Amino acid sequence: MPSITSSTALPATPCYLNGEFTALKDAKISVMDRGFIFGDGVYEVVPVYAGQAFRFAQHMARLDRSLAELRIPNPLSLDQWREVTHKLVNDYALSQHTSPEKIDQLIYIQITRGVALRDHVMPPDLTPTVFAMTNTMKPPTPAQRMHGVACVTADDFRWEKAHIKSTSLLGAVFARQISADVDAVETVMFRDGMLSEAAACNVWVVKNGKVLGPPKDHLVLEGIRYGLIEDICREAGIGFELRRISRAEVFGADELLLSSATKEVLAITSLDGQPIGSGQPGPICARLHAAYQRAKQGLTS
Template sequence: MKFAILNGEIIERSEAKVDVEDRGYQFGDGVYEVIRVYNGKMFTGTEHMNRFVKSLDSIGIVLPYTMEQLTKLLEELVAKNNLQLGTIYMQITRGVAPRNHAFPAENITPSLVAYTKEALRPLESLKKGVKTIVTEDIRWLRCDIKSLNLLGNLLAKQKAAVEGCFEAVQHRNGNVTEGSSSNIYIVKNGVVITHPSDNLILKGITKDVILQICTSNNIVVKERTFTLDELANADEVFLSSTTSEVMPIIEVDGKRVADGLPGTVTRRLQEAFEQEIEKQCGALKDKTLN
């Protein structure tokens, strides 16, 4: 991808540089979003923008653009890079200022960076399911903010990678919260259960779509905490994220989930999720259930 956005301008990606005293670089003082692109169109773009602004508000950064201006910029970036299937990454930091833990006393301009990359849908994993491990959730208590501070997430994801697994399922005192980069769900007796969207997890955009799909398809869903024991004895387990969509989990800590195959409810949700993609972005070339 040849072009990127730097502070409101689309420029050659190789020219997109940030100052060494940018507070995002030194403190992780900023927020980010990742938006999926199908057929050259942003999926749930408005919802991602709204969450982006909410995260900015939570840490006292004012978006230096209107929502319309930022959306138009991202659309132009997608078109200029001729991106058909992939992702947009964007972040805003508090800006450049002499290093000091407290916020700068003077007004500084927030720094915006955005770029795109091609990314295929993980169809093989979507069809067969993935393996996960369980790990303690060591992150801070404001996981609802999509902050640049991701060290806890990285350590969990690396632990999963070392074990040859796709994701790490995190828990606090035996209660499952979310994955290192995903929301986690169990299915028991046909009921979908997932952690409430409070400060302990990130309110997933894909999660919101799944909850809407459940309501539209008469699938009972409960947002409540569930335990590691419930996870171990679930009929089905799956995760969701912008890039993973509705991903079946077939193994947790070396133990098969039920018969070790993606479950019926998960398959229904995958099919309905693909229909939602097509509604917003047009026909998909390949589908999970083909």
Template sequence: ATVFLNDTFLPAEQAKVSVYDRGFLFGDGVYEVIPVYGRQPFRLKAHLSRLQSSLDGIHLTNPFDDERWTQLITQLIEQNDSDNQAVYLQVTRGVAPREHVFPEGVKPTVFMMSNPLNSVPESYKEQGIKAITVDDIRWQRCDIKAITLLPNTMLRQQAHEKGAGEAILIRDGVMTEGSASNSYAVFDGVIYTAAKDNTVLPGITRDFVLELAAKANIPYKEESVTADRLTQADEIWISSSTRELLAVTTLDDKPVGHGIPGPLWQKLDALYQRDKLEANQ
């Protein structure tokens, strides 16, 4: 596969990063994952705007303007085979002697790759997925899409070891989001998802789902749901760029609602599939 490193496209095997890269030594960087449908990036502007917020959050200057990013991402998509792809990009604070204080005058390291975007397995869509609830052990700036994902990987692994596809995170008694997704609960026809603050990542698919809900006149509230109340939810969902919108039908080994993907999920997933190809703005 062809990847992009710093200023060139090259075969993945030839792309090498220094052991002094601050991404490697400190996890000092941010990233984005952009789904590509039919060779068109989904909501590229929104992803680039979130990238800017993440970079601002860690006080790192954006190495490129949006026009340049768009050119590079377009070229990366062209150089990879699949019609549907997942573009991964990351920017780290660059290569410098290991010292916590930010180095001055160092060029950020930019890395991009694109993998085939596998469609979500039918069985996940038909049956929904299992999830477990776990204590949200992450930091206080979950709004930054930082490459430092050790807590997320540990929590997701914990879910995996219990045969579950996602970990739903509980902080101060309320649901924040999934280990790699935003999360939603439905009560009496109303969708609840955490408000955008420092405890959650502002998901691009979250915005899309809420827009679809608004268009379909399904009410939603950006309000947190307690762990207690979550056990009584009619429906629970997760959303992310690579998994789109999935129903959680088993939570902590108990069925959610009737234990099958619920009617509001059915409706929103249908709209999601219908509109995702045209939703590039």
């Protein structure tokens, strides 16, 4: 998403707000929106390659799961979401004087409970606020792909409903800042000594040729890459297991990986200043990344 420092810096790129397409700089919501007052909302981030949304149905299914947790009905049907995002992707490319096939984008969708006088209790029957925008995707740099990235660790101090893709992200903001303060790329978190995830990525351990990830429970956000990595491993004959992973196993990994919509699959080669495995991206990372690129070309959505 664009780095925005003041309202004058808001770009005129297209966005969608409550049924209307408008310029991002002109989009306005009420100060009484419960998203603003309580962080009472959910979001999604969908990668778009050459104009085509990747794993769109899975992203929309996760949006439904997050909304269900908040007891907010999905204001749009799957077809309506397809229409909105398709128009945004095309209009955004036009605003950049290019065609959608020539750029990769990242769609951001946010739904809040809507506008009401301030009261913690969830008011029934509010009209949700629906917002979507898109931007040029910023993938990892060639140097990050080649050498992997440095990360740091922290205790997972976020709430215990990490499975909801909620806009209440102060825990994630604090977590990410720990790594930003030391120029590291992500913060790998542990709850009660067991791996959970990073501030905005899932984390994978590779040991003896097998890919290990934390269980899909309330302590992690089930990234859309969870299913994708499992599929790739099954097709490639790479072992795959979800289970609790200790801090010692993370530091003793042969390879350590981040996954997210923007990072795809990216090697962590240093953690808290210690090298992981050989200190360079390993063979399983290379295989997963190559298979990921093939999946993008096939665009399983």
